[in-house]
Amino acid sequence: MKAVLRLIWTYFTATRLMRGLVVPGLVLSGAGMVGYLYYPPWTLGTGMRSSPLWLQSVVLVAPWLGLILLFFASSLLPVIIERVAFGRMVLILPRARVALLISAVATAGFIAVLTALTGVFAFYYYPNEIKPERIFSRALLVVFSDVSLMYVALWIVGKARGIWLLIGSLLIAFGILTPLSLIGLPSGVPAIVWVGIGGWVAFALLLLFGGRLKQRLARPLAGFARLARRVLPRAAYASGTEFPLLLGTNQPWLVALGQAIPVVVAAWLFRQHTVWLFFLTLFSAIGGAITSTAAARSRVLWLRNAWTRAELFRRVETAYWRYNAYPLGVLLLLYVAIGSYLEISTARLAFGVPLLALGSVASLYLGLMMTRGLRWFEGALGVVTMGLLMWTAVTIGGTPSGSLIGETLDRINVIELEVALAALALIYRTIASARWNTLDWMVCRNGPATRAAG
Amino acid sequence: MQQPYVVARDLTKAFDDKPVLSGVSFEVQAGDVIGVLGKNGAGKTTLLELVLGFTPASEGRVEVFGHESYRLPGAVKARVGFVPQQDELVNQLTAGHQLKLIRSFYKTWDDALIARLVAVWDIDLGERVKNMSVGQRQKLSILLALGHRPDLLLLDEPVASLDPLARRQFLEQIVEIVADGNRSVVFSSHIVADIERLANRIWILKDGRLHWQGDFDDLRESIVRLHLRGTQPLHSQVQIPNALAVDFTHNHATAIVHGWSAELEAQITAITGAEIEVEGLTLEDIFLAMHR
Numbered sequence A: 001m002k003a004v005l006r007l008i009w010t011y012f013t014a015t016r017l018m019r020g021l022v023v024p025g026l027v028l029s030g031a032g033m034v035g036y037l038y039y040p041p042w043t044l045g046t047g048m049r050s051s052p053l054w055l056q057s058v059v060l061v062a063p064w065l066g067l068i069l070l071f072f073a074s075s076l077l078p079v080i081i082e083r084v085a086f087g088r089m090v091l092i093l094p095r096a097r098v099a100l101l102i103s104a105v106a107t108a109g110f111i112a113v114l115t116a117l118t119g120v121f122a123f124y125y126y127p128n129e130i131k132p133e134r135i136f137s138r139a140l141l142v143v144f145s146d147v148s149l150m151y152v153a154l155w156i157v158g159k160a161r162g163i164w165l166l167i168g169s170l171l172i173a174f175g176i177l178t179p180l181s182l183i184g185l186p187s188g189v190p191a192i193v194w195v196g197i198g199g200w201v202a203f204a205l206l207l208l209f210g211g212r213l214k215q216r217l218a219r220p221l222a223g224f225a226r227l228a229r230r231v232l233p234r235a236a237y238a239s240g241t242e243f244p245l246l247l248g249t250n251q252p253w254l255v256a257l258g259q260a261i262p263v264v265v266a267a268w269l270f271r272q273h274t275v276w277l278f279f280l281t282l283f284s285a286i287g288g289a290i291t292s293t294a295a296a297r298s299r300v301l302w303l304r305n306a307w308t309r310a311e312l313f314r315r316v317e318t319a320y321w322r323y324n325a326y327p328l329g330v331l332l333l334l335y336v337a338i339g340s341y342l343e344i345s346t347a348r349l350a351f352g353v354p355l356l357a358l359g360s361v362a363s364l365y366l367g368l369m370m371t372r373g374l375r376w377f378e379g380a381l382g383v384v385t386m387g388l389l390m391w392t393a394v395t396i397g398g399t400p401s402g403s404l405i406g407e408t409l410d411r412i413n414v415i416e417l418e419v420a421l422a423a424l425a426l427i428y429r430t431i432a433s434a435r436w437n438t439l440d441w442m443v444c445r446n447g448p449a450t451r452a453a454g
Numbered sequence B: 001m002q003q004p005y006v007v008a009r010d011l012t013k014a015f016d017d018k019p020v021l022s023g024v025s026f027e028v029q030a031g032d033v034i035g036v037l038g039k040n041g042a043g044k045t046t047l048l049e050l051v052l053g054f055t056p057a058s059e060g061r062v063e064v065f066g067h068e069s070y071r072l073p074g075a076v077k078a079r080v081g082f083v084p085q086q087d088e089l090v091n092q093l094t095a096g097h098q099l100k101l102i103r104s105f106y107k108t109w110d111d112a113l114i115a116r117l118v119a120v121w122d123i124d125l126g127e128r129v130k131n132m133s134v135g136q137r138q139k140l141s142i143l144l145a146l147g148h149r150p151d152l153l154l155l156d157e158p159v160a161s162l163d164p165l166a167r168r169q170f171l172e173q174i175v176e177i178v179a180d181g182n183r184s185v186v187f188s189s190h191i192v193a194d195i196e197r198l199a200n201r202i203w204i205l206k207d208g209r210l211h212w213q214g215d216f217d218d219l220r221e222s223i224v225r226l227h228l229r230g231t232q233p234l235h236s237q238v239q240i241p242n243a244l245a246v247d248f249t250h251n252h253a254t255a256i257v258h259g260w261s262a263e264l265e266a267q268i269t270a271i272t273g274a275e276i277e278v279e280g281l282t283l284e285d286i287f288l289a290m291h292r
Helices: A002-013 A016-038 A053-073 A076-085 A096-122 A132-158 A163-177 A191-231 A242-247 A252-269 A273-304 A309-341 A346-369 A376-397 A411-437 A448-453 B044-052 B095-103 B111-120 B134-146 B164-178 B192-198 B216-222 B262-272 B283-290
Strands: B006-015 B018-028 B033-038 B059-064 B080-083 B152-156 B184-188 B201-206 B209-215 B224-229 B243-249 B252-257 B275-280
Touching: A002 A016, A002 A076, A002 A096, A002 B095, A016 A053, A016 A096, A053 A096, A076 A096, A076 A132, A096 A132, A096 A191, A132 A191, A242 A273, A242 A309, A252 A273, A252 A309, A273 A309, A273 A346, A273 A376, A309 A346, A309 A411, A346 A376, A346 A411, A376 A411, B006 B044, B018 B044, B018 B059, B018 B209, B033 B044, B033 B192, B044 B059, B044 B080, B044 B152, B044 B184, B044 B201, B080 B134, B095 B134, B111 B134, B134 B152, B134 B164, B164 B184, B164 B192, B184 B192, B192 B283, B201 B216, B201 B283, B209 B216, B216 B224, B216 B283, B224 B262, B243 B283, B252 B262, B262 B275
Parallel strands: B033 B184, B033 B201, B080 B152, B152 B184
Antiparallel strands: B006 B018, B006 B059, B201 B209, B224 B252, B224 B275, B243 B252
C-alpha cells in the first residue's frame, strides 16, 4: 500500500513541472465542478439564470482544462512503469508488479472518476432524460480507456526527443477531447472501451505473468528465431548506404507504412473532414519532425567526410527531403483516396494537399533548427506552427457537417494561411542553415554524457 | 551451522545454444564476501543474474534463502540488494524522489545510514538523475541497494565509475555491512586490488566454469611463483608439474604453479634438481597466470 501511494504521488509530483500542473489541475477541475452548479452550461432552455457569455465560456472550459492538466501532471506514469517493469527492478523490489499495476489503474481511474463527476455536474440541471448514473458510468468507462491509451501514446512519445514530444503532446490533447463525443452516443459500448479493457488485461497479464510466459516460450521462440534467421534475408551494410544509415534515414518505408494504419483508423473514426484533416496534418508534421535528431546524428558524418558544416547541412537537408517524400507521398495518396471515398469536395481536397506538404516541410526545417535541443524558442515556434497548421486544417475542412452540405470554402483565407506557412518554412530554413554553419556538437545533444564532458 | 544463503547446483546457462555457464555449483554462507573475477564475457553478470532470478537456468538450480531464485517471494526479495552494472534509475526524478520511491517498497529502511552516505558521498538529493554524472548515478544506485540493509548484497561491477576516494569509502561501507557476520556480499569487479582488499573468498570464472572457488588465502597458498636455480642449464623440455607458465633462462627458470604443496615441491626438485625459492603472488598475477 505504501509503495502504491508513493508511486501515485511520484507520478503527479516528481518534477517541478508536474507539481506546477497538478495544483491548477485540481483547482480548476474542483472549482469548475462547483461552478457548474451555479452557472450550469447545458440547461436546454429550462429557465436557469443567465450569465455573461465570457463567464459561461470560462465555467464551461475550466474543469476540462483542469482535467487535461491533471492528465499531463501524471505523465511520468508510463516512464516510471517502463523503467521499473521492463528493467530488473521489478524482479528485485518486493511485490513491485502488483504495486505498479494497482498504482497505474488507480491513477487512470482517478482522472476518469473526476471527469465522470464533472460530466454529472455539467448535466445536473439538464432535463431528466439523461440519468446522472448513466452519464457517470459512460464517462468513467470511456475516459478510463482513453486516458489509458493516452498513457501508451505518452510512453511512445517519451521515447522520442525534441519536436516529437511537442507534437505527441498535442496529439494526446486531441485524443483526450475527441472521445468525449463518444460518451454521448445513444447506446452500446463505444469501441474505445473494449480497446481499453483489452489493453489493461494484456498489460496486467504481461506484468504479472510475463516472466513465466517468457520462460515457457523461451525454447519455441528460440527455434522460431533460428528459423527466421535462416529464411529471412539479413539486414546488412551495403556500400553506398553509409549516409542514410548513420543519419537514420535508411528505412523511409517503415514510417510511411506505419502511419497508414492510424490514418485509415482515423478516417473510420472521424468521418468529418475537419477532424480527419486535423489528424492528417498532425501526421504530416510528425513525418517531418524526425529531423530534430539530425544535428546530433550528423557528427559522425562530419568526422568521416571532408565536408564543411554548410555542405553537411545541404547534404542532410537533401537526405531528409528524400526520406520525407515517402511518408508524405503515402499520406497524400491516402488523403485523396479516402477523401474521394468520403465524398469530400474537390476544392477542399485540393487545398488539403499543399497543407499536408507544408506541414511536413515546416516541421522538417523546425527540426533542423534544433541544434541545441528543444528550448523555449523552438517550443514556442512549434506551438505557433502547429496552431497555424490546425487553423488552416479547420478553415479548409469547414464546420464538422458544413463541408458535406455545401458550406462555402473561404479560398482567399486558406491561400493566405498556406502562404504564411510556406513563409514560416522558409524562415525556419534560413535559421537552420545559419545554425548549422556554427554547429556545436557539445551542446546539440542534451544527454548526460555531454553534460559530464562539459 | 547456519543454512547457506545461496545454493547453486550444476548450473548451466546458454543463450541460443551458446553456453555461457556450464555445470557451476557454489554456496554463499553468512559472512562471506565473495569477489567474482573473470575476463570480459566470462559469465560474471550471468552468474549474478541467475542468483537473482532475473533469468531461468537452462539446467540446474539456484536457491536463495531456500527458495528457487526464479520464483523469489516478496519476503525474500526484501532480504536481497542489487547494484547493476548499468543503473536503472528514473532520469526524470530527483535523487531524493528516487530514494523515497524505492524506500516505499520496503518495510525497513535505514534512514540514518542513507543520510550518512548521502553526506559522505556528497550526493545532491535535489539534483535530477539525468543531470548527474555517471559516478554520482552509481553512488545513488548503491544507496538504493543498501537502504533496506539486505542480508545478501550482489554487486555487478559496482565501483567501475567511482573515483578512488568514493571507491575506498564504498569498500569501507561493505566491510561495515558484513561486520556483524550475518550478511553476505557477492561482487564482481575488474579492479582486482579491490577484490584483494575486501574479499575473503574468490570465484574465478573461466570458459564458463568456476575455475577456482575458495578462500583467498588458500588461493594464494595454492598458486605461487617458483624461482628455480640449477647448477646445470635448465632445458625448456623439462616438464614442470602443475605449471601454468614457465620461463627458462640458462640455469634459471621461473614457473607459476597451482596446487602448491610439499609433495609438489619434492616432485619438482626431483625432476629439475634445482633449488626452489617460493614467491607469493598478487591476485592480479594469479588471475593473469590462469588466463595465459
